[in-house]
Amino acid sequence: MTVFYFVAFLSIFFALMTIFTKNPVHSVLYLVITFFTFTVHYILLNAQFLAVVNFIVYMGAIMVLFLFVLMLLNLNKDTEPMKSNLVKFMGVIAGCCLLVTFLGVYRVFEISNPLTVINPEIGLVKNLGKVLFNEFLLPFELSSLLLLTAMIGAILLAKKEPKQI
């Protein structure tokens, strides 16, 4: 349990650092570390497969692309857009709403029973595959279709229009 609290603290700390750093590249790097702490969380839950996939997909692929784009942008202090007073005002209102929500949550807050994993082996590849392809076959296939659509859409957007003469 102490390990969990330590890792959870690290996740929140690095997530906050992601928001608070000025330099966008640092921000992405802190986000990478945040994702790494999520991987550790998965390992603590004995979900090895999810841990490694989270590692490969988020840290290895998506964040590299983020970094890629940010490195090509020349983000200096002078090019940073000035934030108008209206935006700041909206930020304050949104923050107050969040505070009210938190207070509301705190009033009905009670300590729930600790979650017990019924089958500790559920996170291993074999069991996960069986569950995905039996019980959750329809949502699994639907989400794969969704991803395929997104992929084709991205390729269509990136493809050059044929020149019309």
Next chain:
Amino acid sequence: MEWSFVIEKLILVSVIFVITLVIAMYSTLAERKIAGFMQDRYGPDRAGMFGILQPLCDGGKFFFKEEIIPAGAHKVLFIVGPTIAIITACISSAVIPWGQELHLGDRVVSLQVADVNVGILYMFGVIALGVYGIMLGGWASNNKFSLMGAIRAASQSISYEIAMGLSIIALLMVTQSLSLKEIVAQQSGFVNWNIWAQPLGFIIFMVCAFAECNRVPFDLPECETELVGGYHTEYSSMKLGLYMFSEYINMFVSSALMASLYFGGYNFPFMNDLGLSANWITIIGVIVFFLKIFGFIFFFMWVRWTLPRFRYDQLMNLGWKMLIPLAIANIVLTGVFTLIKDTYFSS
């Protein structure tokens, strides 16, 4: 967790670490010797007999060179870059099974550091992490040429990771396991090697491994004729040495991976018919495994001194329009074959 277990693993880790570093060191010498052989000249032969001390001289030189951090560079990330590169290179060998079990009295010592349930995916994760070392180093140098080199490296390795992953999926359909230990154990003897079941997958995997290691003909991230020096233009001293070193370690590890995924790892023909005791078979197996690895390293070097470099658009075309469709076709073919085999030839 008993103490003897911890000590056993510590010894194993240290031995593998030292072997990795020594092989990486002597790969530099071997590369120059092979280059000499291919170009009909001697290669380095001054330091020690046959130039055997040459890597030590090079290492010493790296350590004593002046260390320069450019004024405009980002200091922390400039140091983090090579650090990540060398760490990811070194930890990737943790899941490779170097041999069968050794029986020392009552103890059974497994010659694999960690038998992770998802060993292959672990390798992929570590390989994917290696890109950060190159990208951060290139960006932190605050130099246009370094940045271009870093971006080339990153886009190349992202592109080829996809084809590599797809070629592995076909292999996994044959082996039915993600654990490297089990995949190697299945390939006992000679006819069970995965190369016979997955020849196309092996070729795709090997091409991608070349691209991931930034070796010729895929060495565009550091092509000195176009890019000054690639992502490590601003690096000097041992930091440059670490980048170079991590490249050689990556070559060693990917050779080990190819040997254990497709060429049976520590298995050798007639291993069960020799009538030797288990320990002897393990020892011969380790030697055979290293011979296979050296074979692949030699192949890497052979290709380097034979083929010219690709143009960048050719590289991208090969990755996205050739290897990925081929790998998908390979998956479909493997599925059809498995289905036919299970339906009509299952005993």
